[in-house]
Amino acid sequence: MDLFENKKEIIYFFLIAGLIFALSVGLKYYNFTKIKAKPYLSSQATLLASEQKLSKNGKVYYSNIFATPEFRIYSYAKAKLEKGAYSIKIPTKKLYFKSYLKGMFFSAVFDIKAISTTPTLRQKLVNLVYLQHQSPKAGELYSALFFATPLSKELRSEITNWGIAHLLAISGFHLGLLFAIFYFLLKRPYSYFQQRFFPHRNRDIDLSLFILALGAFYLWILDFTPSFFRSYLMSVFGFILLVRGIKIFAFGTLLLCVVFALCSSPSLIFSIGFYFSCLGVFFILVYIRHFGEYSDFKSKVKMLAHALCFEFFVFSAMNIPVFYFFPQASIFQLSVIVLSYAFVVFYPLSIALHLFGFGGLMDSYLLDFLAYATKGGEIFIPTWLFVLFNLSLIFAVRYKYCAVFVALSGAFIYFWGLFI
Known part of the structure; x- marks a missing residue:
């Protein structure tokens, strides 16, 4: 079945979604007015990163990222701070609602005092990862891979040179791998007990529910990272649609997840990570729509060809938005077509180690x-x-030649920018 039976259901859905979105933004604005009522905001914060930089005059300063329960703050300081918990104060005079709604903004921070707090579960897990590495850089890499922690400028640059930022940013790819790992590990034990004690139960549904519950716990640990939040919502919606016999691989499903995510968290409008995450899924659906033939699964040669063409299509189609936000380019980025498949082995192996x-x-x-x-x-x-590019996405859904043109345009810009 299709997601919506008629246009009236679509209209009702968007009216309700618009109302929920307005209420969410209104609640955010109410909290914002309470903050603005005071000259400064006192809060406890965790220092996520303190990176050394040079000013135009050659003076050393430090760029700090503080995370409070409500938002992240970027600030500058003359002295380096160690990672940990702090009591901070933020002036509210130059704090605007748009910045507050984004959930991250630049602000002066003063009266910084180190405080002693009980480490959160996430902090404990991050520390356990760091303790297994002699190189802080390696600990930083795995911490970002498992718990979405910030990266230093040097490591961020190296990852961009390889074009594997999407492999490090926790999203649907990781969720899919985690789902497969847990399903493989739990399948036999569950089947053993099912056959003896509850043969009436559906194994796939029960295991899916359990793994989705684990995914919700992981999402909480990650502090609702936008890319993983979108992925988790899609997996939950996909599961609900699947058990109700509704089409899963459809653009309407993606739209439903995006609208629901924006209604529950309006700050995602300003999230580049959320945009890239949605765009990646969009191009997967575009490829399936225009090039996915069930008969091709009967041929190993065609499956291999699809595996390579699919990665090249998504890589090329994503080039224009990626370079718009992150201009850094390298010929090594082309290797991501192969590295994406190598990651399927590397990711579970690194977890096991x-x-x-x-x-x-x-x-x-x-x-x-x-x-x-x-x-x-x-x-x-x-x-x-x-x-x-964004306007052309509407036509890429319906017209195959438009989808091909978008991908070829991205490939042309990539090779032209590097070699011409």
Whole structure:
């Protein structure tokens, strides 16, 4: 069955969604007015990163990222701060509602005092990861991979050179792998008890519900990271639609998840990570719509061809928005077509090694690999082209030639920017 039976249901859905969105924004504005009523806001915060930088005059300063229960604050300081918990004060005079709604903004921070707090579960897990690595850089990499912690400028640059930022940003790819891992581990034990005590139960539904519950717990640990939040919502909606016999691989399903996510968290409107996450799923659906033939699964040669073409299609189609926000380009980014499949082995292996206390086993090879890629240049995308790209997505859904043109345009810009 289709998601909506008629246009009236679509209208009702968007009216209700618009009302919920307005209420969510209104609640945010109410909280904002309470903050603005005071000259400064006192809050407890966790220092996520303190990175050294140089001013135009050659003076050293530090860029700090503080995380409070409500938002993240970017600020500058003359002295380096160690990661930990702090009591801080923020002036509210120059705090605007748009910045507050984003959930992250730049602000002066003063009266900074280190405080002693009980580490959260996430902080304890991050520390356990770091303890397994002699290199802080490796600990930082795995901490970002497992718990979405910030990256230093150096590591961020190396990851961009390889074009694997999407592999490190926890999203639907990771959720799918985690789902497969848990299903594989639980399938036999559950079947054993099912056959003896509750044969009337549906194994796939019960295991899916249990794994989704674990996913919700992981989402809470990650503090509702936007990309993973979207992925989790899609998996929950997909499960509900599947058991009700409604079509899953449809653009309406993606739209439903996006609208629901924005209604529950309006700040996602300003999240680049959320935008990329949704866009990646969109192009997966576009490829399935225009090139996915069930008969091709009967041929190993065609399946292999699809595996390569699919990765190249998504890689190329994503180039324009990626370079619009992150101009750094490298020929090594093309290797992501193969690295995406290698990650299917690397990700569960790295989890297993950390669970058994051998997380640092691959550090030297991994760090050498990351440092091997070099920056090739920068590709700047004008705003008019970025806007045109987003408008063309509407036509890419219906017209195959438009989808191909979007992908080829991205590939052309990539190779032209590097070699011409």
